[in-house]
Amino acid sequence: MKLIPTAEMTLGPFFPREFAEGANDLAAGAGNAIEITGQVTELDGKPLDNLVLEIWQADAAGRFDNPDFVGWGRAATDAEGVFSFKTVKPGACAGRAPHINFLLLYSGLMRQLQTVMFFDDAADPVLACVERKERLIAKREAPNRYRFDIRLRGGEETPFFDD
Amino acid sequence: MAFQIERRDPLTQAQGVEAGYAQTARRWPAQPLARRSHSVAELSGPQVGRRLGEIRGDLAGYGERRALGQLIRVRVRVLDEDGAPLPGAVVEAWHCNAAGKYIHPNDTHDAPVDPNFYGAARMVAGDSGLVELRTVKPGAYPVPDTGGWWRPPHVHFSVWGRAWLSRLVTQMFFPGEPLNESDAILNAIRDRAARERCIARLAPSRSSELVYEYQLVVRGRKANPAIP
Numbered sequence: 001m002k003l004i005p006t007a008e009m010t011l012g013p014f015f016p017r018e019f020a021e022g023a024n025d026l027a028a029g030a031g032n033a034i035e036i037t038g039q040v041t042e043l044d045g046k047p048l049d050n051l052v053l054e055i056w057q058a059d060a061a062g063r064f065d066n067p068d069f070v071g072w073g074r075a076a077t078d079a080e081g082v083f084s085f086k087t088v089k090p091g092a093c094a095g096r097a098p099h100i101n102f103l104l105l106y107s108g109l110m111r112q113l114q115t116v117m118f119f120d121d122a123a124d125p126v127l128a129c130v131e132r133k134e135r136l137i138a139k140r141e142a143p144n145r146y147r148f149d150i151r152l153r154g155g156e157e158t159p160f161f162d163d
Numbered sequence: 164m165a166f167q168i169e170r171r172d173p174l175t176q177a178q179g180v181e182a183g184y185a186q187t188a189r190r191w192p193a194q195p196l197a198r199r200s201h202s203v204a205e206l207s208g209p210q211v212g213r214r215l216g217e218i219r220g221d222l223a224g225y226g227e228r229r230a231l232g233q234l235i236r237v238r239v240r241v242l243d244e245d246g247a248p249l250p251g252a253v254v255e256a257w258h259c260n261a262a263g264k265y266i267h268p269n270d271t272h273d274a275p276v277d278p279n280f281y282g283a284a285r286m287v288a289g290d291s292g293l294v295e296l297r298t299v300k301p302g303a304y305p306v307p308d309t310g311g312w313w314r315p316p317h318v319h320f321s322v323w324g325r326a327w328l329s330r331l332v333t334q335m336f337f338p339g340e341p342l343n344e345s346d347a348i349l350n351a352i353r354d355r356a357a358r359e360r361c362i363a364r365l366a367p368s369r370s371s372e373l374v375y376e377y378q379l380v381v382r383g384r385k386a387n388p389a390i391p
Contacts, residue, residue, distance in 0.1 A: 001246035003380045004175055007352045007361055009334040012319060013307075014265040016257050016283035019321075023214065043189040050269060056209055056327045064207040072209030094203050101204060105332055108186030110177035110351055112330060130197045152190045162196035163168060163205065163328050 008111035015052050015076065015105070024075035026087040032060065036117070036138065037084040038148040040077050040104070045154070047081025051106040053150075055085060057099070062091030089119065097122035104150070114161045117148045130159040166206055167386040168328045169244075175357035183312070183347035201328070208326045211253050218285040222258075222298035230280035232261030232299030236372040237335070237363065241292040241322055244384040248292025254379070255321040256296050257283045263304030272304050297372065303342055315342030315349070324381030331381045336362045 027033035040048050052074065059069040071090075075083040090098045097118060104113040118127055118137050127133050135158050138146040150158045179191035199205075224230045241252040259265045259282065264274040266282040286294040301316045317334040324331065336343055343349055343362065352358045363375035 002384070003242060003244050003246050003378075004172070004357065004360070005244060005382045006331055006333050006378070006380045007176055007357050008332060009177070009348055009351075009361075011332055012334075014257070014259075014267040014270055015319075016267070018218070018283055019255060019257075019285070046189075048190075054330070056204075058204070064203055070209055070211070070214050072211050072214060096202055096204055099204070101327055103327075103330060106190065108184065108190040110179060110181065110184075110187060110191070110348070111171075112332060113192070114328075125202075126199045129199050131194075153193050157192055157194055159194070160192050160196050161199050163170065163199070163201070 010107050010110055011052060011105035013050060013107040015050060017076070020052060020074050020076035024073050024083070024085045026069070026071065026073045026085065030088050032088055033086050034089050034144045034146060035084060035086050036100070036146045036148055037082065038150055039081045040083065040150045040152065041081055042152050043154045045151075047079075048077055048106060048152075049079045049081065051077045051081070051104065053077070053083050054103045054105070055087070056101040056103075057087065058090040058093050060088045060091050062093030064093070095125065097124035097127065099124065099126070102150070104152075113152070114163060115150065115158055116161070119146070126161075132157075132159055135159055166325060166383055168201060168206065168326060168382050169384075174354040175352065177351040181347055181351045184351070205328050206326045208323065208329060211323050212251060212287060215253055215285060217287055218283065219281065220284050220286045220294065220296055222281050222284055222296070224279045225281075228279040230260065230277050230299045232280075234372040235298060235300050235375060237296045237298070237318065237375045237377060238366070239294050239296065239320070239377045239379055241288050241294070241379050241381065243324060243329075243381055248288070248290075249324060249381065250288055250290045250292055252288040252292060253285065253323050254288060254294045255283070255285045256318055258298070258301040258318045259304060261299050261302050263302035271307065274302070274304065300337065300373070312345075312347060313342055315340045315346050320379060322379050322381060324383055326383050329381040329383045331379060333379070334361065335377050337375070338362050338365055
């Protein structure tokens, strides 16, 4: 039996606050925690409030199946469009450079948008397949702090993936 | 046998910018989406059940305090593209109250808040991939800033499948609602049969609740073994 995947639809503007609270800390007090912050904007640079971002990443050793590190987190933007995650820096894995998968959900987005954050301009097949790849490389602001701004549409638009 | 995700079919999935929904042209990327090959990073998936616990499966009130509206029960089965149920799948649901008002500070619609209604549920599917949401039927409401477009009654669902790319966020509609015909979100799905699959089926009920049945099909299937 072959079923057709259910049609994706917009998250809408009223995603329950409760679903995102506390879900943006993956590090659980780990000594090597990093912080990732960024702002999400639409056309004309307007920030977006209560947009939901989810991340999926390997652990520090590059494993996706570590029972002690779930590797998933969720954040919602504030009224200034700002989000933050606390996590550990993922390791390289199976031909892939260290990276964090991002998924964005919001009203006006008819389906999920996928992008990827990298730490360096490293050799990676996913980074290699986009134009404007500098838009996928986080800015290191402090030894344990990274900045990853996401522009949905317009100048300096972030590259997104279709899968 | 490996697991694989096939590309989205443009007939059965929305494509981005919709003329009837102004915000899509401010938010959907203007550049074409890039295509990538899939590695373990996309084809593995989080065990979110270890981070996200259940939060009630009953939005219709607390004890004697009952939410206003038509009592309903929605039976949702979570399946993959092979038709295999996903036991343990985490399912989130949220919707507005019977008057069309969400429990959210950003909802400015001039409709009453129901103090006995709770708008958010999180459930974990049983062995047959089934979750049951008990609630009241949501109302219709006007979309802010769009000049007269009313959303039909709907329930938002969020579910995780086996892979990161299986993530599904969608909306379930109710049968026989006139507003279904003009909704810019439901009608962004070009294929009629795909739209109809987004509308729940009213099932026979002898209890105090109307019962609806629904399926959530997440992306992903077992790869066909190579033919020698």
